[in-house]
Amino acid sequence: MKQSRFFAKTLKEWPKDEESSSARFLLRAGFIDKNSSGVYTFLPLGLRVLEKTNKVIREEMNALGATEILMPALISKKYWQATDRWDVDVLYKVKDSSGQDYGLAFTHEEVLTPLVKKFISSWRDLPLALYQIQTKFRDEPRARAGLLRTKEFVMKDLYSFHADFDDLENYYWRVADAYKKIFKRFGLTTKMVEASGGDFTDEYTHEFQVLTPSGEDEVFYCTSCDFAQNKEITKAKEGGKCPKCGKNKIKKENGIEVGNIFKLGMRFSETADLSYKDKSGRKNIVVTGSYGIGSSRIVGALAEVSHDDKGLIWPAESSPFKVHLIELEGGREQALKIYETLQDAGIEVLYDDREEVSAGEKLTDADLIGITWRAVASSRTASQNKIELKARGDDKSIMVSLKEILNHVK
RNA sequence: CGGGCCGUAGUGUAGCGGUAGCACGAGUCCUUCGGGAGGAUUUAGCCCGAGUUCGAAUCUCGGCGGCCCGACCA
Numbered sequence: 261m262k263q264s265r266f267f268a269k270t271l272k273e274w275p276k277d278e279e280s281s282s283a284r285f286l287l288r289a290g291f292i293d294k295n296s297s298g299v300y301t302f303l304p305l306g307l308r309v310l311e312k313t314n315k316v317i318r319e320e321m322n323a324l325g326a327t328e329i330l331m332p333a334l335i336s337k338k339y340w341q342a343t344d345r346w347d348v349d350v351l352y353k354v355k356d357s358s359g360q361d362y363g364l365a366f367t368h369e370e371v372l373t374p375l376v377k378k379f380i381s382s383w384r385d386l387p388l389a390l391y392q393i394q395t396k397f398r399d400e401p402r403a404r405a406g407l408l409r410t411k412e413f414v415m416k417d418l419y420s421f422h423a424d425f426d427d428l429e430n431y432y433w434r435v436a437d438a439y440k441k442i443f444k445r446f447g448l449t450t451k452m453v454e455a456s457g458g459d460f461t462d463e464y465t466h467e468f469q470v471l472t473p474s475g476e477d478e479v480f481y482c483t484s485c486d487f488a489q490n491k492e493i494t495k496a497k498e499g500g501k502c503p504k505c506g507k508n509k510i511k512k513e514n515g516i517e518v519g520n521i522f523k524l525g526m527r528f529s530e531t532a533d534l535s536y537k538d539k540s541g542r543k544n545i546v547v548t549g550s551y552g553i554g555s556s557r558i559v560g561a562l563a564e565v566s567h568d569d570k571g572l573i574w575p576a577e578s579s580p581f582k583v584h585l586i587e588l589e590g591g592r593e594q595a596l597k598i599y600e601t602l603q604d605a606g607i608e609v610l611y612d613d614r615e616e617v618s619a620g621e622k623l624t625d626a627d628l629i630g631i632t633w634r635a636v637a638s639s640r641t642a643s644q645n646k647i648e649l650k651a652r653g654d655d656k657s658i659m660v661s662l663k664e665i666l667n668h669v670k
Numbered sequence: 671c672g673g674g675c676c677g678u679a680g681u682g683u684a685g686c687g688g689u690a691g692c693a694c695g696a697g698u699c700c701u702u703c704g705g706g707a708g709g710a711u712u713u714a715g716c717c718c719g720a721g722u723u724c725g726a727a728u729c730u731c732g733g734c735g736g737c738c739c740g741a742c743c744a
Contacts, residue, residue, distance in 0.1 A: 269695095270706090271681065271682095271695095272681070272682080272694055272695075272706065273681055273682045273683095273694075274682085275681090275682095276676095276681090276682070276683095276736090276737085277676080277677095277736055277737040277738085278736095278737070279737070279738065280737095294736090296735085296736090297735080297736065297737085345744080348744075349742080349743090350742095350743075350744075366744065367744050369744085398743080398744090400742090400743075401671065401741080401742060401743085402671090402738095402739095402740090402741090402742080402743095404737085404738080409743085476743090520744095522744090550744090552744095586704095588703075588704060589703050589704080590703095616703090617703095617706095618702085618703060618704095618705085618706070618707055619703055619704045619705065619707095620703090620704075620705040620706050620707075621705080621706045621707090622704090622705085622706090623704070623705045623706090624705060624706050625706080627705090628706095636704080638704065639704095640704070648704095
């Protein structure tokens with residue numbers, strides 16, 4: 261992709277009013293554009309990061325044996341009434357021209373449960389796991405911090421259906437492992453934290469929290485064992501005794517919730533009469549679980565956690581491009597050759613071919629955008645017949661040949 | 671939804687009752703070219719409404735919008 265033709269521009273100034281560093285960087289570097297409070301456009305750079313995020317999530321969901329579907333966002337009132345959720349505060353309500361009421365989905369149990377009812381009848385149909393990656397709407401009383409809390413956001417939601425609680429339990433922990441793997445691939449360090457199940461279950465649920473001072477949740481965890489609980493439910497105190505291992509190693513930190521997993525049990529299936537016939541022909545209620553990952557929020561969390569004073573630093577799996585190729589004075593011929601070579605090798609490259617843009621500006625932009633690898637071609641590098649290669653997080657660059665560059669960045 | 675701060679060219683700001691200015695951006699031309707270049711020239715603005723006043727970007731009230739704190743957060 262040639263940058264001269266790319267729909268993205270960095271801003272010379274910091275966006276005014278924004279305090280959250282992820283919002284400041286994502287806006288200034290041209291990843292997103294604010295349309296109104298809590299509502300954003302994903303510009304090409306931001307969209308690429310979002311798609312990378314979704315790609316990783318898809319791979320891990322498919323590995324769990326889950327199947328992808330896409331449900332509607334516009335949901336007729338009757339579905340919300342069936343679960344008694346037409347009047348929840350976060351539901352956006354709309355009317356069509358004939359006066360029909362709809363709610364914009366903030367979650368999809370209402371759609372999913374009646375859907376699978378049409379498909380599940382026998383023990384042979386279970387277990388079943390379906391997921392989607394889709395835009396959710398929530399009438400947040402207070403959007404904040406760029407992509408971290410928005411009114412419209414992209415979320416992966418997975419729902420599983422089981423013959424009994426044992427099977428749910430087993431699957432639940434498999435999903436937990438998949439989640440850990442996903443966040444690890446993003447380079448995000450997360451804590452799996454016990455939290456309240458809200459209206460859904462008396463049992464604890466688990467949240468995946470990225471620990472950072474700017475997170476809006478508070479997490480109490482033990483530095484000696486794996487105990488971790490959300491402030492909402494914990495009895496642990498900072499510096500106090502760990503209820504699990506007994507040591508005085510409780511620490512308090514803020515976190516960004518990037519995922520959660522729920523054992524719904526029979527909460528929705530019972531009221532919806534979602535059931536199956538077991539091997540002896542007896543009717544049983546289906547046991548369910550639901551599992552979410554906020555993929556647009558992950559983009560925000562990555563920006564929040566991974567940057568320096570010059571700009572963003574994308575981990576390899578999230579970077580909008582693999583290589584940012586910077587052409588400086590006298591580097592045209594060399595740059596074109598690298599560009600072609602990388603493209604032929606299937607490596608995504610953003611080629612800064614802009615003319616009449618100063619070297620300083622190009623390099624500053626590259627730091628701001630934060631693509632994992634930066635390659636510079638100039639008269640200086642051309643004379644040595646090498647390319648200057650630098651990882652965004654590193655101070656030092658190395659001189660490599662055209663062949664070597666492929667080994668480094670692939 | 672309570673509280674606070676704030677709305678001036680595309681962006682960032684100055685003006686604090688009396689001719690709306692600066693920088694960046696964008697356009698044109700010349701010179702530059704390894705860390706947001708220099709000169710010339712052009713372009714573009716007071717969130718909306720009411721009130722006070724001879725006169726309002728400026729004061730008052732209302733609305734709308736943004737950010738932050740809190741409440742809320744399937």
